[in-house]
Amino acid sequence: MCNKLSYLLLATLLTLPSLAQALPDDRQQPIHISADSASMNERSGITVYTGNVEIVQGTMIIRGARVELHRNDAGVQRIISTGNPAQFQQQPSRNQPVTKAYGERMDYRVNKQEITITESARVDQGRDTFTGERIIYNMEKAVVNAYGSDSDSGQRVQMVIQPKTEGN
Template sequence: MCNKLRSLFLATLLTLPALAQALPEDQQKPIHISADHASMNERTGITVYTGNVEIVQGTMVIRGARVELHRNDRGVQRIISTGKPAQFQQQPSQDQPLTKAYGERMDYRVNKQEVTITNSARVDQGRDTFTGERIVYNMEKAVVNAYGSDKDSGQRVQMVIQPKTEGN
């Protein structure tokens, strides 16, 4: 039974489009940041933005009440966004709709091409929805991992996959 459930889960995950196929021109575009307040520490390389923060690079958009941008000599290494909810979106490819992610905290590790969404995590792709306590996207490897909470709170991973129609 456990193997059947694991196989079904893996098959369902394969139906989710991978962020690894994000538009290649996104990384070549400038990063635009707007916020109510910003505080930059040149020694640590950390800039903290607060108040209706929005970061845009091509089709990638990150929104939150507070966003930390971690930089070093090689550029932006990590973006941590918090909010109720924090938001991330990106278009996987020209022929696919935006992938949208929501959670109270998002940790985007740029070098690893990995986004970890925690606390009421949700991902929407078209009409499909994927929820859990924590969702980890490895964009480069096209791997999605979702986790429920502990047994006491009872939150489980939930997926709603819409049937494909002839036009899709």
């Protein structure tokens, strides 16, 4: 059983390196934000957006019912999105499908290029799916860590990796 799990995890990790880098110009694009309301605290650097929030920067899109944007003099440092579910998507490279992530809460650490997705976390790339109670995805290092539930509910990490077809 342990060998099967190790093989499946290795196979999954081998399919995920394409998630490593978003399109190179995404981080150089302006950030567009739309929401029903916003509240900015200039001292703390935290802006809270509520109501059908959408943040777009290049191919990156973040959606949620409530989104906190944390800034300092160097720019946006952290984005926390909550929703039913919160959503993240980005195209890793021009020849790869869009990567989509869903969860009740997402915490995106911009400088680390790391997203922590919690509560019914799911990542989709093409036809492959990765689910768990918590997924930590480091885009820069192409490392994905998924965790099942610590509670008695027993939610386990699940992966569905589609077979490669001719031409893929």
